[in-house]
Amino acid sequence: MEHTVVSATNFNAWFGDNHVVKDVTIGIEKNQVIAVMGPSGCGKTTFLRCINRMHELIPGATAKGSLKLYDDEVYTMNPIYVRYKIGMVFQRPNPFPNLSIYDNVIAGYKLNGLKVPKAELDNIVQKSLTSAALWNEVKDSLHKKGTFLSGGQQQRLCIARAIAMEPEVILFDEPTSALDPISTSSVEQLFHELKTNYTLIIVTHNMQQAARVSDKTAFFYLGELVEFDNTKQMFTAPSDVRTQNYITGRFS
């Protein structure tokens, strides 16, 4: 698997004594959209947050096993570098309320104190906002506060903020669960465009969304990775009975 970007081997994660991610082995290939689905509390979000080492920020949270970004072990890298390389978009849009739209996009540079020439920053802002399909809506109000935007726009601003750092992978933690259907579809539209440059891993509660946007789907149940396959295959002929039960709505 030469194009594997993120790979986990026998990866485990805990909250205190609570074993939430159990022995997960998975290989995620470049430029694909991966949906991670499963019932509440199945460890999918925890697994996602392990990939950019956000998991360990919660007191009592631990992880063990191998998790690699290309050939580098994520858990021996500097977490700051990991998060440069693996961006994240959260469940609720969380633009920085004290920053303008412009500064929100370059927040990764600004807050880290990285010195970048103004012309280049302008360029990054335009490119990122264009990629996030937000440029046309905000190009005349770049210096207004980001929190004046609608929920869907704010979420796309957060996506632009992640893109601006030019990561390898972008993690999405239920990115549309706080959005209305129209904003949801515009964000879903984005996934298709973003995968030409990035690898996307999307945690979702919504099976239809997983089916619509992803190339491959991972199904988590009670902390285990039950099945990981092409989305079409998974939704038409799942190989595991638990996947089948979940997809057909026999438990949730």
Add this chain to the structure above:
Amino acid sequence: MDARIGIRNTKSTLFKGLIVFLAFLITLPLIIVLLYIIKQGITQVNWHFLTHVPAPVGETGGGISNALLGSFIIVVMSSIVAIPVGILAGIYLSENPGTKLAYYSGLCVDILQGVPSIVVGIVIYFWIVKPLGTFSAISGSVALAIMMLPIVIRSTEQTLRLLPPSLKEAALSLGVPYHRVIIKVIIPCGFAGILSGIMLSIARIIGETAPLLFTAFGNPYLSSAITKPMETLPHLIYTYATSPYDEWHNLAWGASFILLMFVLLLNIFTKLITRKWNIQL
């Protein structure tokens, strides 16, 4: 049925009337005190009053410049100590709510807030005034800084706790190191709240008299030497109001008026900046 609804409506109206009346009633003491002090004090205040030291008994005129300068110096010195320490402690408490240290230091802050100010004064008297052998502005500042600390700590903590955790996560997920998250995201977002806490703590200590009685003590002359006794507004009011001379009573009224106006303006100003700089989350 109709009759019962009528009775209920009457009861509702009466109840509403009662709470409106009580809400109005509680503003009365403030208004009466304000009006009385303004009436007594405003006639005393003029340029001469603000720029001269108190006149000796028997002479007319005289002002409160020594107390104005003293209060200013002492409050500034207290703030320099209490504000940074208070903000940092507040950040710690809001960031680590579950830890033992946070629990116990939070408890200490609450107790400190409840310590009578005169007790703080006595302690500082034994700690600083006695060893140094003289009353001093420094000892007064330390006493006031101790009074100020719990207010700054608690208001910082409460402001920062209201910030959504997602804000911090957003910054951390961009690879921003923890100390920069605090300095560049958390503090700016809570700035209005922190600042209003600081202003209120200043408004609180500017009128403190008890701890200054045996620390800064008072001084009838204009002095900016921080190792020497220094006059302050509340202490001047205390000494001159308890004197038997009418001229001195007038001086005390004028000083009360100035002190009251300062506190009032500080409160109004605080409200304004909180409204203006409040960040919409």
